[in-house]
Amino acid sequence: xxxxxxxxxxxxxxxxxxxxxxxxxxxxxxxxxxxxxxxxxxxxxxxxxxxxxxxxxxxxxxxxxxxxxxxxxxxxxxxxxxxxxxxxxxxxxxxxxxxxxxxxxxxxxxxxxxxxxxxxxxxxxxxxxxxxxxxxxxxxxxxxxxxxxxxxxxxxxxxxxxxxxxxxxxxxxxxxxxxxxxxxxxxxxxxxxxxxxxxxxxxxxxxxxxxxxxxxxxxxxxxxxxxxxxxxxxxxxxxxxxxxxxxxxxxxxxxxxxxxxxxxxxxxxxxxxxxxxxxxxxxxxxxxxxxxxxxxxxxxxxxxxxxxxxxxxxxxxxxxxxxxxxxxxxxxxxxxxxxxxxxxxxxxxxxxxxx
Ligand code: NAP
Ligand code: ZN
Ligand code: ZN
Numbered sequence: 001x002x003x004x005x006x007x008x009x010x011x012x013x014x015x016x017x018x019x020x021x022x023x024x025x026x027x028x029x030x031x032x033x034x035x036x037x038x039x040x041x042x043x044x045x046x047x048x049x050x051x052x053x054x055x056x057x058x059x060x061x062x063x064x065x066x067x068x069x070x071x072x073x074x075x076x077x078x079x080x081x082x083x084x085x086x087x088x089x090x091x092x093x094x095x096x097x098x099x100x101x102x103x104x105x106x107x108x109x110x111x112x113x114x115x116x117x118x119x120x121x122x123x124x125x126x127x128x129x130x131x132x133x134x135x136x137x138x139x140x141x142x143x144x145x146x147x148x149x150x151x152x153x154x155x156x157x158x159x160x161x162x163x164x165x166x167x168x169x170x171x172x173x174x175x176x177x178x179x180x181x182x183x184x185x186x187x188x189x190x191x192x193x194x195x196x197x198x199x200x201x202x203x204x205x206x207x208x209x210x211x212x213x214x215x216x217x218x219x220x221x222x223x224x225x226x227x228x229x230x231x232x233x234x235x236x237x238x239x240x241x242x243x244x245x246x247x248x249x250x251x252x253x254x255x256x257x258x259x260x261x262x263x264x265x266x267x268x269x270x271x272x273x274x275x276x277x278x279x280x281x282x283x284x285x286x287x288x289x290x291x292x293x294x295x296x297x298x299x300x301x302x303x304x305x306x307x308x309x310x311x312x313x314x315x316x317x318x319x320x321x322x323x324x325x326x327x328x329x330x331x332x333x334x335x336x337x338x339x340x341x342x343x344x345x346x347x348x349x350x351x352x353x354x355x
Contacts, residue, residue: 002024003024008061022134033073037351038066039065039136039350040065040164046334048118060118064165066088067151069085071140079148086149089300094123108299149310166196166345167306170251173249174197181205186248188256191251191342192337193251198226209227210229238260241264245269262295274299320344
């Protein structure tokens with residue numbers, strides 16, 4: 001039997017969120033039915049709701065940083081049981097058969113992964129083929145077990161939620177592009193993604209510098225474990241940091257001058273972009289050829305890698321800094337994220353406040 005849950009919906013870019021009841025599908029043999037306890041607010045939710053990446057397919061119920069407890073499982077589920085602590089990230093399905101899916105890079109599925117919200121189930125193997133996806137700003141979700149993650153006991157559920165997107169999005173490129181112990185690593189933009197990148201960089205043994213606009217986040221950055229801080233608005237500070245960094249992870253959510261960041265790299269340095277600026281970023285060829293520099297991008301991470309990241313966080317006692325908010329605070333939280341006033345991830349207390 002399907003069940004009704006409550007969700008936070010928006011109908012237009014400038015409208016506020018409102019609470020609505022909607023249906024979650026009956027539990028199919030491979031499904032896990034989850035009571036959502038906490039849901040993180042990612043800047044991607046904001047880009048989507050505000051139509052910044054192009055027209056949004058409204059209505060939208062965002063949320064792809066989901067942590068909760070299993071309330072029921074289908075007859076063929078093997079990995080989870082009722083009462084387990086679980087998470088769901090940015091994807092709820094993929095084709096499962098292409099070269100990317102076969103090697104656990106479902107986020108790059110050649111037929112297209114199905115996003116947790118604002119997408120459509122489209123594969124024949126899926127019980128909800130043709131239906132739209134609604135995300136984690138809701139009291140419950142039903143997800144195929146292949147896209148459900150186990151949350152280690154060492155991580156509190158509220159702090160686990162953001163790891164499902166901002167954790168894996170920053171962990172994956174450090175692994176894939178090979179951040180080495182002892183290297184000088186810099187995080188561009190100290191927001192949700194940035195502060196997780198900082199923590200992973202420290203745990204992986206790098207010297208970590210934060211690149212931020214102004215000095216207001218200097219003390220926080222150092223308290224979070226950064227070794228150095230550069231105000232990118234200060235020409236003297238930028239000049240003295242020039243040519244000193246091996247690896248930059250760029251988490252910036254808006255247009256910025258990539259060439260200025262590239263000038264900070266050493267010979268063979270890498271700048272990996274994960275921030276999804278709605279506007280094009282210009283790269284001058286001389287910024288690349290002088291110093292043989294690399295610019296590349298990365299998108300979240302695969303399911304197995306997401307589990308690896310969660311286990312890494314448990315092992316290294318890494319968790320996001322969160323501000324727990326009520327469901328009726330989401331519109332204000334969006335404005336604060338937009339103004340870079342987030343320390344460092346908003347998490348909605350779904351169970352207590354989404355009524
Ligand atoms: P966030 O918390 O808002 O952090 C973004 C940070 O970027 C801000 O704190 C700010 O840092 C900096 N920033 C913002 N506007 C800027 C500007 N105009 N110029 C320079 N710096 C600016 O956002 P988030 O949740 O971490 O997400 C960051 C970006 O990653 C978003 O675009 C999001 O959509 C994207 N994302 C990508 C993936 C992926 O798979 N690739 C996954 C998740 C999210 P300072 O205040 O320190 O300057
Ligand atoms: Zn996200
Ligand atoms: Zn695929």
